Amino acid sequence: MFLINCPYCGERDQSEFSCGGEAHIVRPKQPTELSDDQWAEYLFMRKNIKGVQFERWNHAHGCRKWFNMVRDTSNDKIHAVYKMGEKPPVE
């Protein structure tokens, strides 16, 4: 449980948000060209990092906008919040 600084609404309780999982997984440009292995990689395989992870969040019970977040999953400390389409901050 922690506070999240929504880039549109400011600091709110985490329970207002829902997590959309790992960020920057690019949707395949040519889905018809993909092999089964590539589909598995895109759909299911995750880094699931213990440490600093890039992820997508949605302010579900607020502005309902999506944004990205850099969070340390070993202690839930949030390092950065940035809008969709913005470049991820370099550590």
Added chain:
Amino acid sequence: MKNKYSIFSLIKNAFSQHENWKQAWGDPEPKREYEAIIIGGGGHGLATAYYLAKKHNMRNIAVLEKGWIGGGNTGRNTTIIRSNYLWDASAGLYDHALKIWENLSQELNYNIMFSQRGVMNLAHNLQDVRDLKRRTHANRLNGIDAVWLNTDQVKEFCPIINTSPDIRYPVLGGTLQRRAGTARHDAVAWGYARGADKMGVDIIQNCEVKGVKRNGDQVEGVETSKGFIKTKKIGVVAAGHSSVIANMAGLKLPLESKPLQALVSEPVKPIIDTVVMSNAVHAYVSQSDKGELVIGAGTDAYVSYTQRGSHDVVEGTLKAILELYPIFSRMKMLRQWGGIVDICPDASPIISKTNIKGLYFNCGWGTGGFKATPGSGDLFAHTIANDEPHKLNAAFNLNRFVSGDLVDEHGAAAVAH
């Protein structure tokens, strides 16, 4: 068996004030090389080592545990054991485990306090009723005992449940598996550790794996906090930390690790003599032999390795508990904790080879691994020893995420994941 536990050993040790009991398992330093290494000294890992030694005669093996044995999810779960799963593959897997549970205390010569007190799953809406009835039929076709109870029968079986029709989630009925129940979770780890140790397995605690060494497509050993250990076979049973080990070997798994919470109340006199689970409101409760109510809550909906969990999850669970059991409204909760569970997209486990030779994974048990401990160990040992899955775990391979042949228990199992 040396140092067999019995009524006679109990009497004999009583004369020396129980001060001369021998240590149940050793504390060896790691050798330079093993035939196989199991990473993770929880119930599943220790069971794997036990069956490797017992059934496959692999005695030169080690279990590496970064903390103390049984200190992870084995010591953090709500100890529920059942096998009433919907799909054939799952039913086969979990009932295999249940059959081993039924004789495990005798086999290990260690009282794991297995208690077949029954597990009841409640239905709160029409869809629940249909799903649960379908599941009882599926269970019975697979030879698993299951019965449907109407509201009155639920009340009769567990009188403290509020079956009033005007509550937010009224009880419309439920299913009951009488062979299901609970066991003492620590004893399971200790019993398997003692059994494995007796057969020569090295159980090495406080030994964290820092790296997996590969030579091309073959594993060569593990880098640990106690130095490098050579081996040709590595079985990873690291639960929430499976992805961490996979990343060391340059492998990605379809897992997300999330905190799952549980809590216990102050101890009271016996009031609930079964296990009651509710899928829709996500609350389940049983009573330990000490008298504490053991309550399982849900997972946080984001990846975290913190072993804590959020308060709003506990709050939601307790709301549901209070509505179903108004009698508990003045109970005080004593302890709350979290364990990190590794969840698969289809909420079924992975007991599988990988495309790296000598590297095996037993993971993805998500929120319900404890019940499978003996079966999981048995089948994983078979997979490691023969480099090939047993027919009961063939469906639970890693390749199913490529082929699309998922074992989709998500939402079909008896409790929400």
